[in-house]
């Protein structure tokens with residue numbers, strides 16, 4: 001069978017010939033249907049001492065993974081009889097195996113701290129494989145009807161959240177602060193909303209999409225994005241909201257970040273409760289220790305695993321719709337990409353039943369998001385912004401995207417930009433024209449300079465929706481200043497030795513700087529929304545030395561290299577970035593000027609079509625794709 005083997009920190013590999021295990025006394029063999037990945041898997045992969053240090057939980061050679069749902073393939077008859085489980089049932093096991101009745105802790109109801117405790121995927125083989133054994137001493141639960149095997153994988157983290165809620169001993173009208181909206185934080189919000197409907201919740205995170213998800217789980221929670229407000233500002237607001245008690249009753253630390261631990265002491269009221277869940281990134285953390293006693297006399301409690309909480313976890317999964325928490329679903333082969341996606345997704349799952357990825361056209365690639373209705377990035381209903389789309393290639397891309405059902409935002413440097421190239425009058429009229437020829441699609445026109453941060457901001461002030469597709473053509477038809485219109489808006493006498501410094505700045509600003517500033521503006525928002533595709537329009541002229549059009553070529557080469565760096569930077573976020581490099585393209589205007597070279601000259605629609613194809617392709621990232629009819633066949 002296929003299985004991932006953890007040989008040590010950052011030393012994992014996928015093997016194909018691991019024998020399928022067979023059952024011993026008290027055991028169950030399952031085919032793994034879903035394997036969840038969480039922050040602790042990443043910490044173990046990265047080599048945290050908690051796992052690999054002396055006395056650490058991990059064993060070299062183990063199959064990692066502790067969140068799983070399996071289909072029973074073989075079962076010890078006594079377990080089948082005692083727990084009414086049969087072959088073909090979909091069951092989960094809690095993530096721990098304890099002696100159950102030998103050690104002091106088990107005898108006293110603290111099995112999760114058993115002296116011989118082992119955790120799946122750490123001390124014993126876990127779920128990153130096609131099959132696994134549920135060991136003797138496991139707590140087994142049947143997945144209730146109506147819960148899919150993928151969704152059921154959330155039972156493990158949600159059980160941890162339920163236990164955290166139990167540990168806080170909440171009162172019905174308490175006010176709580178929850179720091180961190182990963183799986184545990186969101187599960188906690190759902191648990192409190194289910195079992196303590198009158199508790200008020202304040203929720204903190206850096207990712208807007210996680211905060212939006214928190215709101216969708218429990219409408220009444222108040223959310224704060226830590227990118228917008230400092231901890232002390234939020235703490236001040238919390239104190240005001242809480243009235244006389246001057247602070248939250250309970251602080252739940254669900255992020256594992258040392259900064260969040262420190263912040264917790266600011267949020268919690270005197271004689272309040274501080275709950276820490278899971279494993280902190282650092283072994284030692286600076287904290288205002290005196291706050292616990294002399295300062296605030298706090299109750300500080302820890303929470304580990306989810307004993308006695310699984311049936312309620314399933315109840316929550318049935319009552320609340322937490323399915324949007326599963327942000328990525330990948331085949332087993334992509335375990336390493338899956339680990340890389342933890343920080344930008346919420347719940348990343350491996351599905352060993354998915355086929356291995358193929359090159360191109362694979363809708364389950366590591367860079368595709370789980371869209372809960374459709375597997376692929378879809379252009380339809382996306383919001384697309386195209387810089388410099390008043391004419392030529394940009395305009396053709398706008399029309400093509402509108403035809404595919406996108407909500408298109410067109411841009412020109414000035415309101416009358418379309419008139420410069422004799423392709424219309426104003427941006428507003430152009431928007432109406434495009435709408436008319438594309439079946440009355442929604443087209444919005446914006447205009448303004450994109451070569452300074454401030455002017456980019458003022459253009460984006462007119463855009464109300466998050467952008468899913470960004471197409472960077474340029475900042476403007478370069479031509480309104482010092483232009484030879486006959487040469488397609490490029491600067492006259494553009495050579496290395498003659499181009500004036502003002503034209504050099506103009507051309508670098510309009511081609512490179514605008515791309516850079518617009519990406520800086522749009523991509524952080526795409527990362528927060530967990531969705532986005534960027535296509536930068538380069539040029540095949542950037543692949544060769546050119547006597548004329550030198551600085552234009554240099555700027556396009558800069559854009560190509562910029563795309564490569566950007567693609568590397570955003571790789572793990574699931575945002576895709578590529579370049580299309582057109583060869584010579586004839587537009588309406590150049591057709592009037594030259595009737596020659598039609599056979600080697602492309603049309604804007606060729607480029608627009610390539611953009612559409614590229615947006616529909618999965619697993620293509622950081623690439624430059626030539627659209628030049630084969631004029632260049634050498635490597636980039």
Ligand SMILES: [Zn+2]
Nearest residue numbers: 037038040067
């Ligand atoms: Zn976990």
Ligand SMILES: [Zn+2]
Nearest residue numbers: 099103106114
């Ligand atoms: Zn024990």
